[in-house]
Amino acid sequence: MGRENSLDLHEARLSASFVMTEKLHKFHDECIMPHLQVGAPSGAPLMKNAIQLLTDDHKKIKSLLEELANTSTRAVKKRAQLLDEVATMLKIHTTIEEEIFYPAFKQAGNKDDAKTYFEAMEEHRAAGELVLPDLMGTKPDSEQFSGRAKVLKELVVHHADEEEEGMFKRAKSIFDKAALDALGERMQARKAQMLGE
Numbered sequence: 001m002g003r004e005n006s007l008d009l010h011e012a013r014l015s016a017s018f019v020m021t022e023k024l025h026k027f028h029d030e031c032i033m034p035h036l037q038v039g040a041p042s043g044a045p046l047m048k049n050a051i052q053l054l055t056d057d058h059k060k061i062k063s064l065l066e067e068l069a070n071t072s073t074r075a076v077k078k079r080a081q082l083l084d085e086v087a088t089m090l091k092i093h094t095t096i097e098e099e100i101f102y103p104a105f106k107q108a109g110n111k112d113d114a115k116t117y118f119e120a121m122e123e124h125r126a127a128g129e130l131v132l133p134d135l136m137g138t139k140p141d142s143e144q145f146s147g148r149a150k151v152l153k154e155l156v157v158h159h160a161d162e163e164e165e166g167m168f169k170r171a172k173s174i175f176d177k178a179a180l181d182a183l184g185e186r187m188q189a190r191k192a193q194m195l196g197e
C-alpha cells in the first residue's frame, strides 16, 4: 500500500468514527434525554419554588372541597373520608404558610403587605378554628353538613384566590428566584416532616 492510499484509509476511518459519534449524540439527545429530569439528579423529585408549591396545594384542596360540597346526605362514608383529607391538607398547608411563607413575606414587605398578612391570618383562623371544627362535629347525613361544607369551600376558595392574585403576585416582586426556591425547599421539608408525624 502506497503512502497516499494509507492516508486515504486513515481519513476514511476518521470520518466513519465522526459519523458514529454524531449518531451517538443524536441517540442521546432524542432517546435518553426525554426520560431524564433536566436540572435534577436522576430519581430526585423536581423542587418547586414557594409559589408553585402553594398554588399546587390550592388546586388539590379546592378540588377536594368541590367534591365534598357536591356529595349528598346519603354519601356518609364518602363525606367522612373527604373531610378527613381536607382537614389534613388544610392543616399542613396553613402551617407551612404561617410558619415559613407568611413571616418571610411580612418581613420583606411594606406596611400594606403587613395588612395583607394579618388579614390572611384571620382567614386561616376563621376556616381552621371555627368553620372546619364546626363541620367536623356535624352529622354527615344531615343538611347542616351540606350547608357547612359549602360555606367552608367558599371561604377557602376566596382565601386561596386572594392569595394568588394579591400576596403571591406581590411576593414575586419582593423575592428573587433564589429566595423563592429556598422558601419552597423549606416548606417542602416541613410538609414531609408533618406527613411523617
Ligand SMILES: [Fe+2]
Pocket (backbone or CB within 6 Å): 094, 097, 120, 124, 159, 163
Ligand atoms: Fe393561606
Ligand SMILES: [Fe+2]
Pocket (backbone or CB within 6 Å): 054, 058, 093, 097, 160, 163
Ligand atoms: Fe394558601
